[in-house]
Amino acid sequence: xxxxxxxxxxxxxxxxxxxxxxxxxxxxxxxxxxxxxxxxxxxxxxxxxxxxxxxxxxxxxxxxxxxxxxxxxxxxxxxxxxxxxxxxxxxxxxxxxxxxxxxxxxxxxxxxxxxxxxxxxxxxxxxxxxxxxxxxxxxxxxxxxxxxxxxxxxxxxxxxxxxxxxxxxxxxxxxxxxxxxxxxxxxxxxxxxxxxxxxxxxxxxxxxxxxxxxxxxxxxxxxxxxxxxxxxxxxxxxxxxxxxxxxxxxxxxxxxxxxxxxxxxxxxxxxxxxxxxxxxxxxxxxxxxxx
Numbered sequence: 244x245x246x247x248x249x250x251x252x253x254x255x256x257x258x259x260x261x262x263x264x265x266x267x268x269x270x271x272x273x274x275x276x277x278x279x280x281x282x283x284x285x286x287x288x289x290x291x292x293x294x295x296x297x298x299x300x301x302x303x304x305x306x307x308x309x310x311x312x313x314x315x316x317x318x319x320x321x322x323x324x325x326x327x328x329x330x331x332x333x334x335x336x337x338x339x340x341x342x343x344x345x346x347x348x349x350x351x352x353x354x355x356x357x358x359x360x361x362x363x364x365x366x367x368x369x370x371x372x373x374x375x376x377x378x379x380x381x382x383x384x385x386x387x388x389x390x391x392x393x394x395x396x397x398x399x400x401x402x403x404x405x406x407x408x409x410x411x412x413x414x415x416x417x418x419x420x421x422x423x424x425x426x427x428x429x430x431x432x433x434x435x436x437x438x439x440x441x442x443x444x445x446x447x448x449x450x451x452x453x454x455x456x457x458x459x460x461x462x463x464x465x466x467x468x469x470x471x472x473x474x475x476x477x478x479x480x481x482x483x484x485x486x487x488x489x490x491x492x493x494x495x496x497x498x499x500x501x502x503x504x505x506x507x508x509x510x511x512x513x514x515x516x517x518x519x520x521x522x523x524x525x526x527x528x529x530x531x532x533x534x
Contacts (some may be wrong), residue, residue, distance in 0.1 A: 244384055246278045247271035248497040249296075250476040250489050252458030253288045261286055265315055269320055271496050272319035276382055277345075280324045282456040282476075283392050283417040287328075289456070293464035294368040298368045302330035307429070309341060309349070317347030322382045324389060326415040329354070331371075338370040340389045340415055351380035355391040356400065363421065363462070366393070377403040381388045385410035385503065388449075392416045395436075395453065399527070401443035405516075410503060412443060416455040419472035433491075434472055441483040448509040448516075450501050457492060481509040 249267045254260040263286060263309075271279050280437035286308065291299040308327050316323040322345055329339040338355035354373030358366045380388040387394055388409025394400045395414045404412060418427045418436060444451040454476045461469035477490040487499035510516065526532045 244277050244501045244503065245275045246279045246280070246452065246478060246499050247274070247276035247286075247503055248452060248454040248476045248478070248487075248489070248499075249458055250282065250412055250454060250474055250497060251285075251494040252456065252472075253460055255437055257286050261311070267496055268269050268315055268321070268323070272321050274496075274498065276321060276498065278322045278324070279319075280413055280454045281326060281415060282403070282454045283326045283415040284328060285415070285456070287324055288460050288463075289417045289439075289470065290365050290463075291366045291369060292460070292462040294365050294471060295464060298369065299330075299336065302321055302328040302336050305330050308431050312341070313343050313347040313349070316343035316345060321346045322350070322384050322387075324387070324413055324415065326391065328369075335371055336369055337373060338366065338391060339373075340391055341383065342387060342389060344382060350382045350387075351378070353378070353380065353389045353391070355394060357393045357397055359393045377407065379407050379409040384399075387489055388412045390414050392418060395443070398443060405447040405449055409449065410506070412441065412447070412449055412451040412502065414451070414453045417472065418455060419470040422468060422471060435473060437475065437477065440477075441479050441485075444479050444481060445483040446515060448513060449506055450478065450480050450486075452478050452499075454497075457459065457494060481505045482513075 265295045274309050275286040313323045325341050325345045327339050342350040344350045356373040358372050360367040379388045386409050388404030390400050440453050456472045457474040459471045474489050474491040476497050478486045487497050489495050489497045
């Protein structure tokens with residue numbers, strides 16, 4: 244299956260940004276992509292660098308956004324993974340991935356479960372943790388284990404998606420560096436980000452897609468200096484082997500061919516799921532095993 248990841252920058256406003264995204268989706272579809280993955284919160288700037296109630300207005304158009312991306316998926320005959328700001332009710336918002344079938348219908352959605360609250364990533368101010376669980380989304384190209392950004396640091400999320408039959412793990416992402424960090428620290432962060440995700444692929448013998456944004460985005464409040472998103476979108480196979488990688492600066496359509504047979508082949512020789520000692524894992528349900 245040919246897959247495409249759209250790694251791009253923010254174009255200073257929503258209209259120009261989605262126009263660029265739509266153009267790239269059309270190109271990817273013409274080049275044979277059946278599955279197209281967009282980065283986290285791809286319609287706007289990464290507004291979580293500061294806490295400001297004005298940004299809640301971005302979620303007011305959630306239903307219109309769904310209609311728009313539904314048409315894009317239908318026009319291009321692709322399964323499309325989007326990442327949208329969902330207004331569920333007054334004062335109740337989610338960071339939500341909506342997956343569209345190639346006919347434009349909604350295949351399913353996932354609400355981000357793990358919500359960070361760190362300098363420059365103040366997501367707890369905006370997003371309520373997801374409440375629909377870790378459920379793979381059934382599509383015409385397979386069951387997609389869609390998770391979002393901060394979820395990618397948690398092996399539990401990847402494992403549960405796998406145990407529920409996901410064929411691919413998918414992470415729309417928005418992560419980057421602060422310019423004031425040293426080059427050594429930047430490299431450590433990037434290595435950790437790549438390594439943890441490849442580890443999920445290996446531990447679960449399942450291919451994985453990670454789509455990140457690029458470009459420098461300044462904090463509109465002036466409190467933070469801004470984030471330089473590090474790109475490096477990638478696709479890896481069931482043994483963690485890199486199938487495609489992007490750089491840290493340029494917009495790109497990253498293509499990869501995913502062989503669904505590799506999961507079975509890998510699990511036959513590395514039967515990690517067979518050897519799990521599930522009767523011994525009860526402590527995983529505790530915050531910390533100190534009693």
